[in-house]
Amino acid sequence: MSKPKIAFFDFTSCEGCQLEVLNQEPQDMIDLLNAVEIVNFREAISDKGQDYDIAFIEGSISRPADETRIKKIRRQAKLLVALGACACTGGLNAIKNKYSAEDYKNYVYKDKAHYERLDSYAARPVSAVVKVDFEIPGCPINRFEFLKVVKSLLLGVTPQLPEYPVCVECKMKDNVCLYQRGEVCMGPVTRAGCDAICPSFGEACTGCRGFVTHPNINAQKDVLAKHGLSAEDVMLNFTMFNNFSKEDTTR
Amino acid sequence: MHKAMTRAEVALFAENLVKTNVVYGVVAKDKQFAWDRISDHKEMVLDYPTTISSPKKYFLPPTETLIEFKLAANPDPKFVNHSQEAILFGMHACDLYATKMLDHAFEDTNKDPNYLEKRKKAILIGVSCMPDPDCFCNKMSVDEEVHNEAKISKKEALYDIFFKNIGHKFLVSVGTKRGEELLAKYAKPAEATKEELDQLKVVEKKRVESFTNDMKLDVDQLVKLLPKTHKSPVWKENADKCFACGTCNLVCPTCYCFNISETVKLNLAEGSRDRDWDSCMLPQFAEVAGGENFREHVADRLRHRLMRKGLYIKEKFNMSGCTGCGRCYRNCTADISIVKMFNRLKEVSENE
Numbered sequence: 001m002s003k004p005k006i007a008f009f010d011f012t013s014c015e016g017c018q019l020e021v022l023n024q025e026p027q028d029m030i031d032l033l034n035a036v037e038i039v040n041f042r043e044a045i046s047d048k049g050q051d052y053d054i055a056f057i058e059g060s061i062s063r064p065a066d067e068t069r070i071k072k073i074r075r076q077a078k079l080l081v082a083l084g085a086c087a088c089t090g091g092l093n094a095i096k097n098k099y100s101a102e103d104y105k106n107y108v109y110k111d112k113a114h115y116e117r118l119d120s121y122a123a124r125p126v127s128a129v130v131k132v133d134f135e136i137p138g139c140p141i142n143r144f145e146f147l148k149v150v151k152s153l154l155l156g157v158t159p160q161l162p163e164y165p166v167c168v169e170c171k172m173k174d175n176v177c178l179y180q181r182g183e184v185c186m187g188p189v190t191r192a193g194c195d196a197i198c199p200s201f202g203e204a205c206t207g208c209r210g211f212v213t214h215p216n217i218n219a220q221k222d223v224l225a226k227h228g229l230s231a232e233d234v235m236l237n238f239t240m241f242n243n244f245s246k247e248d249t250t251r
Numbered sequence: 252m253h254k255a256m257t258r259a260e261v262a263l264f265a266e267n268l269v270k271t272n273v274v275y276g277v278v279a280k281d282k283q284f285a286w287d288r289i290s291d292h293k294e295m296v297l298d299y300p301t302t303i304s305s306p307k308k309y310f311l312p313p314t315e316t317l318i319e320f321k322l323a324a325n326p327d328p329k330f331v332n333h334s335q336e337a338i339l340f341g342m343h344a345c346d347l348y349a350t351k352m353l354d355h356a357f358e359d360t361n362k363d364p365n366y367l368e369k370r371k372k373a374i375l376i377g378v379s380c381m382p383d384p385d386c387f388c389n390k391m392s393v394d395e396e397v398h399n400e401a402k403i404s405k406k407e408a409l410y411d412i413f414f415k416n417i418g419h420k421f422l423v424s425v426g427t428k429r430g431e432e433l434l435a436k437y438a439k440p441a442e443a444t445k446e447e448l449d450q451l452k453v454v455e456k457k458r459v460e461s462f463t464n465d466m467k468l469d470v471d472q473l474v475k476l477l478p479k480t481h482k483s484p485v486w487k488e489n490a491d492k493c494f495a496c497g498t499c500n501l502v503c504p505t506c507y508c509f510n511i512s513e514t515v516k517l518n519l520a521e522g523s524r525d526r527d528w529d530s531c532m533l534p535q536f537a538e539v540a541g542g543e544n545f546r547e548h549v550a551d552r553l554r555h556r557l558m559r560k561g562l563y564i565k566e567k568f569n570m571s572g573c574t575g576c577g578r579c580y581r582n583c584t585a586d587i588s589i590v591k592m593f594n595r596l597k598e599v600s601e602n603e
């Protein structure tokens with residue numbers, strides 16, 4: 001069996017997820033390179049191979065030009081995997097979708113706001129533009145989950161994301177719940193798979209992995225309000241990583 | 252029947268144990284308490300209200316490898332079992348009761364070597380407690396079973412040794428032959444005096460009076476009530492608030508469900524079969540091949556969980572499936588209380 005060729009491409013993102021791909025234990029990296037051939041990876045190599053089987057896409061789609069590029073990649077790739085929060089849910093980029101272009105451009109770019117190359121439209125997940133075969137969520141991704149997905153793809157098995165929320169991993173680690181320390185947390189509605197890394201270090205889960213399939217949104221809003229959050233702060237928790245909605249693409 | 256030890260003597264006993272044995276005990280964790288491996292006896296606490304998860308995590312770890320194999324014509328499976336001689340120091344009565352219940356579960360039909368060997372090699376040392384507002388073990392027949400005179404005199408108690416805090420001292424009850432040997436090896440306790448035994452009665456009376464829970468049903472009443480509640484509106488009422496997050500199962504000392512999965516290493520040459528804690532509150536728990544889910548709705552799952560706690564386990568092993576430890580409620584982010592649910596089921600059923 002010849003090694004599958006894999007390629008990485010980035011759109012609107014910080015490229016942190018690709019750094020996580022590289023941030024492996026040495027033996028894992030060796031095993032990875034034995035199993036696949038990397039033909040295009042701006043963060044790591046200078047080759048720009050255009051012949052690949054699996055494309056990993058980091059970043060959200062936020063300009064018409066991005067659409068053309070991602071469609072071309074989709075045509076070439078046998079499998080297309082969205083890598084990280086921006087690619088899976090629109091991520092932090094989609095926060096801007098609730099403001100007018102003028103407002104967010106002035107806020108972010110100040111005196112350069114009029115530069116034409118800074119024009120963008122509503123940020124959207126890759127799946128809003130092309131078919132995505134699989135998603136590896138998270139800001140950044142969990143490097144072990146990346147390896148798990150690669151293994152599944154190599155074995156021809158559909159990779160599985162956990163269907164349960166972060167609380168499961170949190171309780172398996174016997175963590176003190178943030179709610180019991182008088183803080184709040186999005187863990188009850190957020191898809192697990194990160195090993196509850198934020199609560200394990202005493203930080204709230206902010207929902208970077210997106211929601212579970214059937215999140216109890218009303219209950220989460222009630223619990224946040226009960227713990228003293230204003231209606232506005234409740235919304236901020238929901239929109240930090242999960243602000244994108246289908247209507248954004250029509251505006 | 253009781254020996255007496257000063258706090259200093261108990262501390263020395265613990266120190267000696269920790270020096271020469273693998274000891275698990277309770278340590279402070281950010282204003283709460285958790286079970287952990289003890290390396291310094293000074294970290295171990297004996298006066299604690301409750302722990303986040305229960306000591307079941309020692310016998311049934313959250314994640315555990317069962318078999319290692321090769322991806323080859325001959326998979327050459329190796330069974331993995333990390334059992335060792337160990338002492339669990341500081342178990343409350345509810346957790347001793349739960350451990351007995353788990354023993355039944357893992358001895359039943361398919362004997363589970365990983366659990367049972369750890370269990371066989373473990374010495375259980377209990378310690379008395381004072382109930383917090385969410386404890387309701389007094390309704391769940393825990394003390395009757397743990398402090399059962401007949402079992403203790405036959406040296407077949409649920410604990411090997413049990414320390415009863417009477418303030419300035421601990422009165423010590425020995426529950427098994429092993430406990431007797433361990434105590435003799437590491438301590439020289441005096442017989443309890445008449446005054447000390449009287450003091451124990453005072454403390455025990457105070458403990459019984461300290462329960463403030465509102466639980467309106469005992470084990471036998473639950474068994475009578477629950478079969479009538481399958482269609483109760485109470486399940487849905489609570490499901491609307493529930494995250495289906497599984498926390499209530501994971502922290503419960505009597506929940507023993509696990510999920511088995513096989514993982515292959517990146518070299519695609521070796522792999523392992525592992526088991527992780529599972530939870531009947533999670534959406535995929537009752538899902539089978541083809542996508543059919545026998546308990547698709549959260550209300551169905553809540554009903555199943557409470558049936559296990561109040562009915563099925565009692566029918567199967569003649570022990571309560573719930574010890575009344577209160578962990579599920581304390582740790583539920585949605586504040587769903589098992590006591591309130593049981594009481595409400597009773598109330599609704601009486602008004603039907």
Ligand code: SF4
Pocket residue numbers: 166167168170171175176177178179185186187188196199205498584
């Ligand atoms: S800290 Fe967050 S993730 Fe952990 S149990 Fe509490 S709500 Fe769930």
Ligand code: SF4
Pocket residue numbers: 138139166190191194196197198199204205206207208209210
């Ligand atoms: S705990 Fe929440 S915010 Fe943190 S990595 Fe996991 S999903 Fe993301």
Ligand code: SF4
Pocket residue numbers: 492493494495496497498499500532579582583584585586587
């Ligand atoms: S801990 Fe509470 S919210 Fe989570 S599944 Fe149990 S009852 Fe529902």
Ligand code: SF4
Pocket residue numbers: 499502503504505506560572573574575576577578579580589
């Ligand atoms: S059901 Fe709740 S109260 Fe009963 S044993 Fe389990 S965690 Fe404790």
